[in-house]
Amino acid sequence: MSDIAVEVTNVSMRFNLGRERINSLKEYTIKLLKKSIEHEEFYALKNVSFQVKKGDSFAIIGGNGSGKSTMLKIISGIFRPTTGNVMVNGSIAPLIELGTGFDVELTAKENIFLNGAVLGYSKKFMLERYDEIIDFSELYEFVDVPLKNFSSGMVARLGFSIATLVKPDLLIVDEILSVGDQAFQEKCEQRMDDLTSSGTTLILVSHSIDQVRKVCNNAIWLRKGEVIALGQVEDVCNAYLQG
Structure with a gap:
């Protein structure tokens, strides 16, 4: 297990969405005490499992609402999964928001x-x-x-x-590079490449398939919180584009 940077095992993440409109703090408090607040359960992730080896550059791809950012926040320790486990070896530098x-x-x-x-x-x-x-x-x-x-x-x-x-041992980057200009994106991509070449593990979320192909070796495709494809970046990106 010493060559594994991140191991995600059967991770699910459930959020409770309010189903009713509450107009005041007083009304919310009364309903809370009576345990009468109605919630709708939403699963952002459903039984997701994968491994990222040390020194790998790994992408998480998928459309909006697929669970990509939720997965990064669980790996970073911001969220605790509803079920399942995440193991991370080493220090983390998260660039999530x-x-x-x-x-x-x-x-x-x-x-x-x-x-x-x-x-x-x-x-x-x-x-x-x-x-x-x-x-x-x-x-x-x-x-x-x-x-x-x-x-x-x-x-x-x-x-x-x-x-x-x-x-860092693990660098996590979530879409933030998409707001920069092309020249700076290329500069960041070069630094990410330099870091992975010297042993840093990279997990990248990006809507740019070209960037994913350029930067990453392996990838996972999530759709509505479920794993659709997992493997080498070219295979996963092709499956996603054919979708």
Whole structure:
């Protein structure tokens, strides 16, 4: 098992969706105490199983609502599955949602140190690597601008630059690169390739099949929370496109 970075075993994820409209906190509290709130069960994932080997570049593909992001959040430890188990070996650098770990009222420079602290890096370490982060993100002219004035692409640049500052055991990337320009996407793809070449495991969610084919070796296709195909990236992507 030492060559396995991530093992997902029979994972299901159930969410309870409210079926009735509740107009006030008082009404909600009364219904909650009476246990009379009606819920509709929704399974975002249904008995999903797969393994990702250390050093692999692995894609999760599927249409909207297929369970891709839910799966990443379970692997990252944000969600706990309703049933099943997930085993992860090593440190995780998740890039799942734009702005996670940032304060939009603070400048880019302040957020670099804030995000570094969230990731467990010392101020001394972040000072030593500050120029490297700015160089990669290409945000030279915006270091003193509050993040609330940044475009989503600029936030993605900053987040990716910090998350890949140190080689993680597992890098998880969910769609955020799609908001950047083509040149920066290619730059990120090259860094992801460099990381996997040096032993980092990559799990990527992307709607771009071209990007998946370019970056990943293996893939899984989810549809409505269920596994449709699993294997080499070209085979899974072809099955998805023929769909």
